[in-house]
Amino acid sequence: MPYSAEISRQQPTAILFLLDQSASMQEPFGGAEQTGDAAPSRARVLADTINDLLQNLVLRCAKEEGVRDYFHVGVIGYGQRVQRLIQPTDAYKTGTGLVPISHLADRPQRMEQRVHEVPDGEGGTTEARVKKPIWFDPHAKNGTPMCQALDLAAQSVRDWIDPHPHGFPPIVVNVTDGEATDGDPLRYAQELRSFATDDGEVLLFNVHLSASEEPPVTLPSSTTEVPADDEYAEVLFQMSSRLPFSMRSAAEQEGYSVTMDTRGFVFNADPVSLVTFLEIGTRPSNLR
Amino acid sequence: MATPTAHSRTLALPKAGAEPGGYEDAAQVRAEAGPVRAAVADGATESVFAGAWAEILVRAATEGALTPARLREGLPDWQRAWAARCDAQAAAAPWYVQAKAEEGAFATLLGLEVCAGGQWRAAVVGDCVLFHLRDGALRASWPAHSPDAFGNRPALLPSRSSVDAAGMTKLCTTTGLWTPGDVFLLATDAVGAALLRGAQSPEVPFRPAAAADWSAAAFRDAVVTARAEGTLRNDDSTLLVLDLSPAFR
Numbered sequence: 001m002p003y004s005a006e007i008s009r010q011q012p013t014a015i016l017f018l019l020d021q022s023a024s025m026q027e028p029f030g031g032a033e034q035t036g037d038a039a040p041s042r043a044r045v046l047a048d049t050i051n052d053l054l055q056n057l058v059l060r061c062a063k064e065e066g067v068r069d070y071f072h073v074g075v076i077g078y079g080q081r082v083q084r085l086i087q088p089t090d091a092y093k094t095g096t097g098l099v100p101i102s103h104l105a106d107r108p109q110r111m112e113q114r115v116h117e118v119p120d121g122e123g124g125t126t127e128a129r130v131k132k133p134i135w136f137d138p139h140a141k142n143g144t145p146m147c148q149a150l151d152l153a154a155q156s157v158r159d160w161i162d163p164h165p166h167g168f169p170p171i172v173v174n175v176t177d178g179e180a181t182d183g184d185p186l187r188y189a190q191e192l193r194s195f196a197t198d199d200g201e202v203l204l205f206n207v208h209l210s211a212s213e214e215p216p217v218t219l220p221s222s223t224t225e226v227p228a229d230d231e232y233a234e235v236l237f238q239m240s241s242r243l244p245f246s247m248r249s250a251a252e253q254e255g256y257s258v259t260m261d262t263r264g265f266v267f268n269a270d271p272v273s274l275v276t277f278l279e280i281g282t283r284p285s286n287l288r
Numbered sequence: 289m290a291t292p293t294a295h296s297r298t299l300a301l302p303k304a305g306a307e308p309g310g311y312e313d314a315a316q317v318r319a320e321a322g323p324v325r326a327a328v329a330d331g332a333t334e335s336v337f338a339g340a341w342a343e344i345l346v347r348a349a350t351e352g353a354l355t356p357a358r359l360r361e362g363l364p365d366w367q368r369a370w371a372a373r374c375d376a377q378a379a380a381a382p383w384y385v386q387a388k389a390e391e392g393a394f395a396t397l398l399g400l401e402v403c404a405g406g407q408w409r410a411a412v413v414g415d416c417v418l419f420h421l422r423d424g425a426l427r428a429s430w431p432a433h434s435p436d437a438f439g440n441r442p443a444l445l446p447s448r449s450s451v452d453a454a455g456m457t458k459l460c461t462t463t464g465l466w467t468p469g470d471v472f473l474l475a476t477d478a479v480g481a482a483l484l485r486g487a488q489s490p491e492v493p494f495r496p497a498a499a500a501d502w503s504a505a506a507f508r509d510a511v512v513t514a515r516a517e518g519t520l521r522n523d524d525s526t527l528l529v530l531d532l533s534p535a536f537r
Contacts, residue, residue, distance in 0.1 A: 006522060010305050059391075062384040064336045064377065065309070105384050118450060130390070131383045249440070 002200035003244030005168040007070050014072045014098050014160050014170035015057070015282055017050060018149045020209075021079030024178050025140035029270055030210040042177055042209050043138035045271050050075065051134055053278050058105040058133075067102035074098040074156055078149035080141040096160045097152075098170075108133035146180035150188035157202050158195050169197045173281055174239075175274070177209040179232050189239035203241045205264030205281045207274055208233070217267040218277060219243070219251055221259045226267050233267050240265035243280075250280045293468075293534075294319040294402070296326065299507035299527040304515060306524075313476050313526040314342035318350040324402040325350040326530050328416055330476040332394040332444060336385060337374040341393035341447045344369050354399030354411040356459055363445070367392075370447040392448030398474055402466060402532065409463040414442035417480030419473035419496045420464065426487055426496045431460050435485040438477055468534035471500045478523035482514055494519060499527060 007013050021043065028039030040048075054073065061068045074097040075085040084097040086104065112132045117125045157170040172192060195202045210216065217226050217233075226233040240263040243251060248258045254276055256262075266277045296319055302311040312331035318324065327349035331338025348366050352358055370393065378389035396414025403409075410418050412431055415438055420427045432438065443458035466472075473496060475483060486495030494514045502510065507527060514520035 008305055008522075055387075058384050059388050060334055062336060062388045064374075064381070064385055064389075065307075066382075067384060106382070111383065128390075130387065133383060253441070 001245070003168065003246065005166065005197070005199035007168050009069050011167040012070050012072055012100070012164065013168040014074070014157065014164070016074040016076065016098065016153055016156060016170060016172045018146075018153055018172065018174040018176075019046060019050065019075060019077050019085070020144060020146070020176035020178065021077045021139040021141065022144040022178060022181075023079070023141055024144075024211070025079070025138075025209075027177075027211065030212040030214070030268070041138060041140065043140040045274070046175060046209070047136045047138040049271070049274055049278065050136055051132075052275075053282065054104065054135055055133055056279075057282065058101055061101050062105070067105040069100040069102050071101045072096075072098040072160065073101050073104055075136070076149050076152055076156075077139060078145050079139060079143070082145050082148040082152055084152075085136060094159070096156045098156060098160050104135070105133075108135050109137075110134050143181035144176065144178050145182040146174070146176060146185045147183040147188045150174070150185060150192050154188070154192040154195065157192065161195055161197055164197065166198045169195075169200045169202050171203045171205070171282065173205045173207065173278065175207045175209065177211060186235055186239055193241060200244065201241070203244070203264065204239060205277075206236045206240045207265075207269050207277055208236055208267045209274065210268040210270055212268060214268050216269050216273040218269070218273050219256050219258060219262050220265060220267070221261040221263070230267075236267065237263055237265055247280055247283060250283045254280060293532070294324045294326075295531045295533055297504070297529050299502060299504055299529065301508055301511045301525045303524050304522050309339075311524050312339035312342060313524040314339065314346045315474070315526055315528045316346040316350045317528065317530065319530075322404050323353075324530070324532075325353070325400065326472070326474055326528055327354070327397065327399040328474045328476055328526055328528050329395045329397045330414070330416060330524065330526070332396075335391065335393040336378070336388040337370065337447070338393040338395060340373050341370050341445075342395045342397075344373075345395055345397045345445060349397060349399035353401045353409065354397070354459075355461070359411075359459055364449060367447050367449050390448070392446050392451050394444035394446055396442050396477065397445055400472055400474060400530070402472070402530070406465050406467065407463060408466050408472075409461065411459055411461045413445050413459050415439075415477040415480065417475045417477070417484065419475070419483060419499075420466075421471040421473070421496060421500055422467070422469070424497050424500070428464070429480075429484060429487065429496075430462050432480060432484060435481045435488075437484075438481045442477065466532055468532055470532045472530040472532070473499055474528040474530070476524065476526040478521040479511075479525045479527050482520040485519060492519075500529060500531070502527070502529070
């Protein structure tokens, strides 16, 4: 069965994030003004979400003796420039931009102190100070060179698969709020998804961040579920891979109804559906 | 009145590819005085100091019977024992070990008590499996009856009281009768699932009736073969064999 390879330190998988850093990301999420919130920009929410997600990925791999390298991780930002946002040290300059997660764990840009309310074990709560690693700050400038980003991602996963031909294939998660300004992204997405390990083709998931008040369309199984008058929604649907078995199970546990055709795609994502989807899309299978 | 006289052996093999110290199951037997007690626990891979938590739990489950009341009253002490053993190490470690230790460790636990008079009782949190054999044949497995019964989210016992102890509400208990010569097998989930699969196919070597006679070497060979065939998940593999010899023999 495809997408069933065990993920271990001997056989890691790769997770690559593509983050839209175009000027429109300075805007808040759709509907945020109406709620009266002092709404943070989409770029801020995305940076916070990715920092949280990377922290959770590190914690999933952390054992008392250190971080186990179940994942190799990369981040590509696209806006004013298309660039790799994780800069490996010389030891990991493999050219893929993907670094073992232990390397990421030991090198956040900075650590911040945050105060959290935690259960006190007696039915109440208490304040706890926790250290929060920060790898990225928000950026938002210029256009949306998504095609270039997908092309760079394709180079990364192709070069990464060479020495990792048997494992769970790389997962690429593209988070954007707008249309590509540098061509037809479907062609680049198909090229990216054509690379494969013995266990299956590269998975490409897409999250479209909401600029409207419409409710999110999460994990659609057919183009009829996305807005018919939005050509771009259909393009992103076509760009997105079907969810493999383990992620369908994770989605069902989160309460979503899924089929064999369910795509790894959210249209009009709000911050909550963004976080939920990333949690599902980065759970390839059990770690060993 | 039958008094249990037990011979036991613990068969264990870490997951393939594990580093030294990477084994996070635990097993313990108290057979020197009645009632005989045995326990196995499986520390969750995705938590830190999970092996230490599994060891604390099997010790606790062999010092006294694992009952709902004892779990409720004893768990805070067991959690304090884990914190005493792990908190200082975590404080000196990088941010991710500290954060993970704050979340606590998690483990499944199966406890068996064999009493004079012919009764046994068992309690489980999570997906460990108990097998009861008589005259070389499987009488019952518990709580799972099928290799398909294993999901990815078993009930777990948390080592932190701040974690909602939902696992406590999922303590399942059962009871039965034993006679001298009976054999009990206590297995962590991977071995339990493989034995249940083997119980459905008499020609499969990895089956409960064969397991009752395994030596450490035979167990190792069986596990390595079953992993290679894909019938045993690559996980820490633990089997505690409790052989209730005829009393006073």
